[in-house]
Amino acid sequence: MKHYYKLDEWNIIEEGFDADKNEISESIFSLGNGYMGQRANFEEEYSGASLQGNYIAGVYYPDKTRVGWWKNGYPEYFAKVLNSTNWIGINIKINDISLDLAKCTVNEFKRVLNMEEGYLQRSFKAALSNGNEIEVKSKRFISMTRGEIGAIKYSLKPLNFKGKLEITPYLDGDVMNSDSNYDEKFWDEISKEVNPYEAYMMLKTKKLDFHICTYMTYELTKNGEIIKPLVALEQSEKYVSNTVLVDCIENDEITIYKYVANTSSRYYETAELRQRTKELSNKAKNDGFDILLKEQAHSWKEKWKESDIVIEGDISAQQGIRFNIFQLNQTYTGEDHRLNIGPKGFTGEKYGGSTYWDTEAYCIPFYLSTSEEKVSRNLLLYRYKQLDKAIENAEKLGFTNGAALYPMVTMNGEECHNEWEITFEEIHRNGAIAYATYNYVNYTGDKSCLGEFSFEVLAAISRFWAQRATFSKSKNKYVILGVTGPNEYENNINNNWYTNKIAAWTLGYTLEVINYLSENEPERLSELKEKLNFKDDEIVIWKSIIENMYYPCDEELGIFLQQDGYMDKEQILVKELDKKHLPLNQNWSWDRILRSCFIKQADVLQGIYLFEQEYDTDTIRRNFEFYEPRTVHESSLSPCIHTILAGKIGNHDKAYEMYLRASRLDLDNYNNDTNDGCHSTSMAGTWMAIVHGFGGLRVMNNKLILNPFIPKHWCSCSFKIMFRGALLNIKFTASTLQIQNENNIAVNLSVYEKDYSLNGNDLLEINIL
Ligand code: BGC
Numbered sequence: 210m211k212h213y214y215k216l217d218e219w220n221i222i223e224e225g226f227d228a229d230k231n232e233i234s235e236s237i238f239s240l241g242n243g244y245m246g247q248r249a250n251f252e253e254e255y256s257g258a259s260l261q262g263n264y265i266a267g268v269y270y271p272d273k274t275r276v277g278w279w280k281n282g283y284p285e286y287f288a289k290v291l292n293s294t295n296w297i298g299i300n301i302k303i304n305d306i307s308l309d310l311a312k313c314t315v316n317e318f319k320r321v322l323n324m325e326e327g328y329l330q331r332s333f334k335a336a337l338s339n340g341n342e343i344e345v346k347s348k349r350f351i352s353m354t355r356g357e358i359g360a361i362k363y364s365l366k367p368l369n370f371k372g373k374l375e376i377t378p379y380l381d382g383d384v385m386n387s388d389s390n391y392d393e394k395f396w397d398e399i400s401k402e403v404n405p406y407e408a409y410m411m412l413k414t415k416k417l418d419f420h421i422c423t424y425m426t427y428e429l430t431k432n433g434e435i436i437k438p439l440v441a442l443e444q445s446e447k448y449v450s451n452t453v454l455v456d457c458i459e460n461d462e463i464t465i466y467k468y469v470a471n472t473s474s475r476y477y478e479t480a481e482l483r484q485r486t487k488e489l490s491n492k493a494k495n496d497g498f499d500i501l502l503k504e505q506a507h508s509w510k511e512k513w514k515e516s517d518i519v520i521e522g523d524i525s526a527q528q529g530i531r532f533n534i535f536q537l538n539q540t541y542t543g544e545d546h547r548l549n550i551g552p553k554g555f556t557g558e559k560y561g562g563s564t565y566w567d568t569e570a571y572c573i574p575f576y577l578s579t580s581e582e583k584v585s586r587n588l589l590l591y592r593y594k595q596l597d598k599a600i601e602n603a604e605k606l607g608f609t610n611g612a613a614l615y616p617m618v619t620m621n622g623e624e625c626h627n628e629w630e631i632t633f634e635e636i637h638r639n640g641a642i643a644y645a646t647y648n649y650v651n652y653t654g655d656k657s658c659l660g661e662f663s664f665e666v667l668a669a670i671s672r673f674w675a676q677r678a679t680f681s682k683s684k685n686k687y688v689i690l691g692v693t694g695p696n697e698y699e700n701n702i703n704n705n706w707y708t709n710k711i712a713a714w715t716l717g718y719t720l721e722v723i724n725y726l727s728e729n730e731p732e733r734l735s736e737l738k739e740k741l742n743f744k745d746d747e748i749v750i751w752k753s754i755i756e757n758m759y760y761p762c763d764e765e766l767g768i769f770l771q772q773d774g775y776m777d778k779e780q781i782l783v784k785e786l787d788k789k790h791l792p793l794n795q796n797w798s799w800d801r802i803l804r805s806c807f808i809k810q811a812d813v814l815q816g817i818y819l820f821e822q823e824y825d826t827d828t829i830r831r832n833f834e835f836y837e838p839r840t841v842h843e844s845s846l847s848p849c850i851h852t853i854l855a856g857k858i859g860n861h862d863k864a865y866e867m868y869l870r871a872s873r874l875d876l877d878n879y880n881n882d883t884n885d886g887c888h889s890t891s892m893a894g895t896w897m898a899i900v901h902g903f904g905g906l907r908v909m910n911n912k913l914i915l916n917p918f919i920p921k922h923w924c925s926c927s928f929k930i931m932f933r934g935a936l937l938n939i940k941f942t943a944s945t946l947q948i949q950n951e952n953n954i955a956v957n958l959s960v961y962e963k964d965y966s967l968n969g970n971d972l973l974e975i976n977i978l
Contacts, residue, residue, distance in 0.1 A: 210230070210877050211877050212525070213227075213878075214237070214528075216525055216528055218524060218527050218531070219325040220321050220323055220324065221321070221322040221324070221876070222319065222320070222321050222322075223238075223319065223320040223321075224318070225318055226310060226333065228257045228258065228310075228311060229258075231255075231257060231258060232258055232260050232884035233878055233883045233884045234249060234320060235249045235250055235259060235260060235262070235884075236556045236557055236875065236883050236884060236886050237322070237532075237875060237876065237883065238322045238329050239262075239536070239555055239556040239887065240327075240329055240349070240350060240351045240555075241351060241539035241540055241556075242352060242356060242539060243266065243356070243539070243541055243542030243544065244265070244266055244356035244542075245265045245266060245351060245356075245357070245359075245471055246264050246351065246540070246554065246555020246556070247263045247359075247555065248260060248261070248555075248556060249320070249322075249329060250262070251310065251331075252297050252298060252299040252363055253299060253307075253308045253309070253310075253345075254300050254301075254308065254309045255309060255310055255311055256311045257311035260387060260557065260558075260885075261292060261295060262292055262556075262557060262558065263293050263294060263295055263296060263297075263384075264290050264291065264292065264555045264562065265293050265473055266545075266548045266555075267473075267545070267548050267620075268291055268421060268473055268475065269289060269290050269291060269417075269561075269563075269620045269621075270288065270291050270386075270395045270415075270417070271285075271286035271288050271417065272286055272287050272289055272390045272391075272393075272395075273285070273286055273391060274286055274390070280629050282632070282633060284623060284624045284625050284626070284632070286625065287390070287561060287625045287626075287627070288563060288619070288620035288621065288623070288625045289558065289561035289562060290551060290558065290563075290620075291386065291396075291414065291419075292384050292385060292386045293382070293412070293421055293471075294381065294384065294410065294412065294423045295381040296359060296380055296423050296471060297359070297467075298377075298378065298381055298450075299361070299363050299376065299377065299378045300375075300376075300377040300379065301374065301376060302373075302374070302375035302377075303337055303341050303343055303367075303370075303372070303373075303374060304341055304370065304372040305375075306337045306339050306341070308335060308337070308343065308345070310333070310335065313335045313336055313337045313338065314335065314336040315333050315335055316333065316334040316335070316336070317332070317333055317334045318331075319331065319332050322535075324509075324531050325509060325510075326505060326509050326510075327353060327505050327506070327508070327535075327539075328348055328350035328502065328505060329348070329349055330346075330347070330348045331345070331346070331347045331348075332344070332345065333345055334368065340370075341367070341372070342367075342370070343366065343367055343368060344368055345364070345365055346363075346364045346366075347361065347363040347364070348502075349361040349362070350502065352493075352501060352504065352505055353504075353505055353509065353512070354504045354505070354507075354508050355489070355501070355504075357472050357486070358489060358493045359468075359471070360466070360468050360501050360502075361466070361469075362464060362465075362466050363464065363465050363466075364462055364463065364464040364465075365463045365464075366460060366462050366463075367457050367459050367460070367461060368460070369459060370459065371457060371459060372456075372457065373454050373455070373457070374454070374463055375453075375454055376453050376455065377443075377450050377451065377452045377453075378427050378451055378465060378467050379408075379425075379448065379449065379450030379451075380408060380409075380410050380423050380448070380449050380450070381447070382396055382398065382410055382412045382423070382447035383396075383447040386558055387558060388558045388559075388561075393415075395414055395415055395416075396447065397412065397414075397415055398410070398411075398413075399411040399420065400483070401447075402449070403442045403444050403449040403450070405440040405442070405451065406426060406427060406428075406437075407424070407425065407487075407490075408444075408450065408451060409422060409423065409424040409449070409487065410422070410447065410448075411482060412447065418474070419473060419474055419475065420473065420479050421471060421472065422470075422471070422472050422473075422482040422483055422485075422486040423469060423486070424469065424470045424486040424490040425467060425468065425469045426467075426468050426490045426491055426493075426494045427451075427465055427468065427494075428465070428466045429453065429455070429463065429464065429466075430462075430463070430464045430466075431455065431461060431462070432461055438453040438454060439453070439454070466494075466497075466498050468490050468494045468501075469490060470486045470487075470493065472485055472489065475547070512538050514929070514936075515579050515929055515936065516534050516538065516579035517534070517928075517929055518530045518531070518534065518896070518899055518900075518927070518929075519925075519926070519927045519928075520923055520925075520926050521923065521924040521926075522922065522923045522924030523920075523922050525873065526922075526923065528873075528876065529872035529873040529895070530895060530896070530899060532875070532876055533872070533892035533893075533895045534579075534892075534896065536554060536887055536889055537575055537576075537896070540554035540555060540889050541554075541576070541584075542584070543576060543580055543583060543584025543587050543588070545587070546587040546590035546591050546594065547591065547594070548591070549564040549568055549588065550572050550889065550890060551563055551564070551565075551889065551890075552565055552889060552890045552891075553885065553886030553887060553888070554886070554887065554889030556886035557886020557887070558886070559885040559886050560618070561618065562620075563619055563620050563625060564591070564619050564620070565890065566638035566641040566642070567846065567890035567891075567893075568588060568645075568890065569588070569641040569642050569644065569645035569648075570641045570644075570846075571846060571849075571891065571893045571894045571897065572588070572890055573585050573588055573645050573648055573649065574648065574652075574893065574896075574897055574900075574901070575897065576588065577648065577652045577653065578652075578900065578906075578930040578932070579929070579930065580931070581931070582649075585645075585649050585652075585653075586649065586655070589649055589658055589662070592642050592666060593662040593663070593665065593666055594622075595615070595619070595621070596665060596666055596669060597622070598616075598619075598621065598622025598623050599614060599615045599622060600612070600613045601623075602615070602622075602624050606633065608673060608676050608677075610676075611741055611742070612669060612673035612675075612676050613666070613669035613670055613673055614636060615638055615642050617631050617632060630693050630697075630700035630701060634692045634693040634700065635694075636677065636692055636708065637692070637695060637705070637708045637711055639670045639673060640708070640711030640712060640715050641711070643666070643667055643671075643711075643715040643718060643719070644711065644714075644819060646658065646659075646718075647718055651909075652932075654933055656729075659722050659726060659730075660726055660733040660734070663722070664726060664734075664737055665737065665740075667715065667718065667719040667722055668719060668737075668741055668743060670715055670719075671715055671716050671747075672747070674712040674713075674715055675747065675750055675754060677689060677712070678754050678758070680757075681759065685757070686757050686758065686759035687753075687757050687758050687759060688703060688759050689703075689704060689705070689708055690703045690704070691703065692705050693705075694708055694771065694772065694812045695707060695809075695810055695811065695812045695815050696771065696808045696809045696812040697809050697810075698793075698802050698803065698807060698808060698843075699771070699772060700803065702774075703773040703774075704759055704761050705771065705772045705812070706761055706762075706770060706771055706772065706813050706816060707771075707813060707815055707816040709758050709759065709760055709761075710758075710760065710820065712754075713754060713755050714820065716751040716752075716754055716755050719751070720751060720755075723748070761773050761775070763776055766835060767828070767831045768813075768832045768835045768836075769816075769817075770813075771812050771813050771836075775806070778806040779805070779806060780806055780839075781806060781807075782838040782839060783838060783840070783841055784838065791841065792841065792843050792880070793805075793843060794843050806839055807839060807840075807841050808836065808839050808840040808841065809840075809841060809842075809844050809847070810840070810842065810843070810844035810846055810847035810850075811836075811840065811846075811850035811851060812836075813832055813836055814832065814836050814837075814850055815850055817829055817832055817833075817854060821857065826857070826858055829854060829857055833858055837855075842867075842870060845871070845880065845888040845894070846890070846891050846894055848868070848898070849891070849894030849898040849902070850894070851863075852864045852865075852867040852868045852898035852902040853897065853898060853901045853902040855867060855902075856902040856903060856918065857905075861918055861920065861921070862921075864898075864902055864903070864920070865920040865921070865922070868895075868898045868899070868902065868903075868920070871891065871894055871898055872895050872898070874888055874891065875887045875888060900928050900930065903917060903919065903926060904916075904939060904941075905917055906930070908932075911957065912957050912958065912959050912964075913937075913958050913959070914958070914959045914960075915939065915948070915958065915959070915960045915961075916960070916961060916962075917941040917977075918941075919941055919943050924942060925940060925941065926940070927939060927940035927941070929951075933954070933956065934952060934954035935950050935952050935954045935955070935956040935967075935969070936950070936951040937949065937951070937967075938951055941977070943977065944977050945975070946960065946974070946975040946976075946977055947973070947974050947975075948960070948972070948973040948975075949971075949972045950967050950968065950969055950970055950971050951970070952969060953969030953970055955967060955968045955969055958973070960975055961977075
């Protein structure tokens with residue numbers, strides 16, 4: 210699907226209607242504001258293939274688990290983000306015939322996602338079966354300033370007829386999740402009311418009692434003048450609508466402005482939901498579409514000021530990275546520590562909208578550099594608030610003494626995944642959660658979280674690792690048995706290098722934090738030790754594990770081994786495979802995949818990326834050159850890590866090749882699955898590929914380090930990052946590097962291994978040799 214969408218720096222543009230690609234476009238043109246989001250379904254009826262999706266962040270449903278072969282310890286339910294009330298609906302009848310793009314001739318169809326100002330626009334001409342031709346233009350957005358508000362402007366122009374237009378704005382809560390395990394509907398109606406020019410509906414989830422209230426108001430104009438035609442009211446179960454009839458002649462322009470507020474019991478008392486929702490939607494209507502749109506443009510301008518990346522000389526790459534940044538900013542805004550980032554954001558149901566290790570391993574670096582500290586801190590708090598559940602989860606699996614195993618997939622802290630090899634064995638996720646604290650403290654310099662809450666998380670995770678490692682007499686080392694590493698194409702393996710590494714690292718980091726607290730916050734440390742019943746004997750064991758952890762390696766090749774026995778496998782390279790076998794997960798039996806040496810995603814290399822400062826460049830090169838040719842990158846999270854390491858070892862062509870796989874993954878539907886939703890968390894990986902990969906950004910010892918190189922195909926690249934109060938605009942070409950400090954806070958830098966201090970508002974220019 211390469212370049213199905215037109216190339217443009219700030220817009221995603223679809224020209225011409227291709228019903229076969231509609232579900233892909235519904236994902237691509239998704240809208241969101243961190244509080245709610247939706248797929249780009251049409252406002253008017255559409256009987257063709259479509260995945261309906263409206264989601265409210267944090268409103269989920271514990272759908273009863275469906276599994277072929279039950280195993281003790283499996284979770285009873287899979288929490289999934291709920292498809293909720295369709296609030297965009299505006300049905301149209303033209304002289305009694307429904308406007309339905311699946312049933313008419315569509316001309317001049319154009320859909321545009323304006324990423325600079327944050328709205329979705331659509332226009333087309335449709336010829337109906339009765340010969341009537343109509344032009345439609347719509348614009349809608351989900352407000353970044355007023356979290357609960359969405360607004361739509363929908364205009365109709367008869368092109369060759371006069372007669373009646375029937376316009377039906379509605380709210381439809383009679384919706385389902387397409388992935389409902391037992392084909393159940395998850396909503397019950399609580400109340401509704403429909404009046405002329407307004408209607409509301411309150412629904413409640415069948416379990417957990419999440420209430421959501423949706424209120425619509427609207428206004429009509431004819432050729433720019435407000436009109437108030439008579440209204441027919443309609444309601445049925447979980448459905449409310451108004452219908453108006455408007456007489457029109459050729460070239461009249463009839464516009465409906467629909468303003469909708471969506472509130473939930475997560476933020477308001479149930480008793481006040483209705484009134485509050487009404488006020489919000491009325492206020493939006495009184496302020497009007499143009500004001501709301503202006504606010505929207507302003508909010509996005511502010512977002513771009515802090516997070517934009519500009520690539521000159523490669524419009525395809527420019528569009529790709531802006532699309533990724535746009536989607537990330539639509540998905541999570543960091544105001545509410547109870548929210549997180551699902552792998553598909555608000556763009557589809559897959560992965561249940563739940564939290565994965567993706568957040569800590571991939572998204573936190575993006576939010577750390579492009580938003581205020583609070584945003585990433587809230588992601589740390591999210592896990593802290595779920596610590597009790599993580600301890601319970603570990604207890605269920607037989608661990609004791611406050612050991613915590615965070616879930617692989619979760620909404621509220623409880624594990625939802627139920628494939629044993631992942632639920633029970635993909636335990637490296639615990640390490641990523643610990644690493645996120647290090648990452649936050651290292652980047653921001655803010656250590657207050659350690660005593661406030663992070664030590665508790667670190668201690669609980671460390672207790673888990675201490676119990677999960679076993680001492681092997683034959684090896685005279687600690688080993689970790691029966692795990693799945695990041696490479697999910699291997700299960701139940703022993704001594705996954707990455708897992709062993711991150712386990713021992715967590716123990717070491719927790720000890721560092723204990724030292725820090727004992728020096729700086731001794732009283733708080735004693736309080737915490739008492740609360741956790743923490744004995745210094747534990748430290749003795751941790752130290753012994755750190756010193757004696759077993760790390761598989763191949764001395765002859767000079768590489769770390771992904772797991773015990775990896776070299777016993779038949780060693781074939783991906784390039785030696787006939788292309789028809791790829792992707793393996795669609796062409797090979799699971800058994801064949803497990804027996805092969807092929808690696809789904811960065812695994813040893815993931816560890817080398819995290820702990821890069823521990824390895825010299827030759828070690829990194831040897832491992833990269835061994836693992837990259839064996840990696841099939843069938844997780845979208847993989848190529849970005851390979852980009853960064855290829856950059857590190859100076860293999861710039863490889864870095865660029867890997868970057869291309871990540872950057873337009875969804876826009877070009879590279880994995881043939883964008884219809885399910887966009888790969889939102891891997892979008893943060895794409896950002897990392899540019900900023901950490903091409904920009905060489907790292908933070909060490911309170912210093913920002915940069916080692917930029919520009920891919921051959923680009924004229925220049927610039928990115929913005931926030932670092933300890935400074936806002937830096939870093940621009941590089943093949944021969945020059947400019948770093949403009951756009952704030953008045955000084956910052957210490959190391960660029961190409963030379964130290965600089967950059968004062969507020971100063972510009973540093975360096976010639977690249
Ligand atoms: C990857 C995991 C990831 C999940 C959600 C899987 O395909 O292997 O590492 O957490 O997708 O993005």
